[in-house]
Amino acid sequence: MKNRRKNKKDFSFAYILVLLAFVAGLTFLLLSIVMPPEKKDEAPLNTAVNETELKKKEKEIFEKKEEKNEEDENPDKTPKQNEDEPEPSKNELNVSITKNEVINGKYQLRVTIYEELREVGDCSLEMKSANGDYIKRTAKTINAGADSSSCEGFDISTEGIATGNYSFVLKITVGSRSNTLNGSIKI
Numbered sequence: 251m252k253n254r255r256k257n258k259k260d261f262s263f264a265y266i267l268v269l270l271a272f273v274a275g276l277t278f279l280l281l282s283i284v285m286p287p288e289k290k291d292e293a294p295l296n297t298a299v300n301e302t303e304l305k306k307k308e309k310e311i312f313e314k315k316e317e318k319n320e321e322d323e324n325p326d327k328t329p330k331q332n333e334d335e336p337e338p339s340k341n342e343l344n345v346s347i348t349k350n351e352v353i354n355g356k357y358q359l360r361v362t363i364y365e366e367l368r369e370v371g372d373c374s375l376e377m378k379s380a381n382g383d384y385i386k387r388t389a390k391t392i393n394a395g396a397d398s399s400s401c402e403g404f405d406i407s408t409e410g411i412a413t414g415n416y417s418f419v420l421k422i423t424v425g426s427r428s429n430t431l432n433g434s435i436k437i
Contacts, residue, residue, distance in 0.1 A: 343429040345422055352437055357406040361420065361431070363399040367391055371424030373401035377416045377435075385411070391424055408437050 349360035361373060371391040378384055389402040401422065420431045 341427055343422055343424060343427050345429045345431060347420070347431055347433060350433055350435055352408060352435065355408050357404070357408055357411075357435060357437060359404040359406075359418075359420070359435075361401045361403075361422065362394070363391065363401075363422065363424075364397075365399065366393055366395075366397055367399045367424050369425055371422060373404075374421045374423075375404050375418060377418040379412060379414045379416045381412055381414060383412045383414075383416075385416075391422065411437055413437055 344364040345361055346364070347359065348362045349358055351358060359375065373389045373391060375387045375389075376385070385406065387404055387406065389404060391399055391401055394400040415434060415436050417434045418432070420433070422429050422431075
């Protein structure tokens with residue numbers, strides 16, 4: 251009789267375990283049908299939307315700063331880059347003036363050449379005032395980075411120079427290629 255009770259207890263214990271496993275499996279199946287797991291492919295879409303929104307906000311902030319800078323800009327200071335300028339031909343250097351201002355008694359003119367140069371060239375600056383005053387300076391070109399170059403720069407003391415508006419012609423020549431830039435400055 252003891253064996254029967256023991257067998258019945260073992261059988262009922264095994265029966266309860268199987269029943270619990272069945273109930274757990276059924277519960278898991280029902281939950282997965284009622285509440286399916288989140289799809290993982292939706293996360294990149296949310297990220298892309300957030301990145302797009304972030305880029306829009308950054309662009310708006312950048313445009314607001316540009317508008318503020320345009321309002322505060324002094325016409326005698328560094329000129330704005332003109333995006334409408336045509337690209338230079340193969341015989342022209344791609345250059346622009348990056349600084350054109352008087353600071354602490356010195357006229358400073360800086361030029362960026364948007365390409366790496368394989369040889370040294372010359373930068374020639376000629377300035378003329380309405381009164382007939384004339385200034386001429388030269389500088390060498392230098393490689394300023396991995397994909398750009400520059401003129402060494404022009405720092406001209408304003409001491410002893412007549413004040414007034416000066417127009418200038420800057421000619422950059424490297425081998426058979428060149429470009430000429432015109433501008434003005436108030437000293």
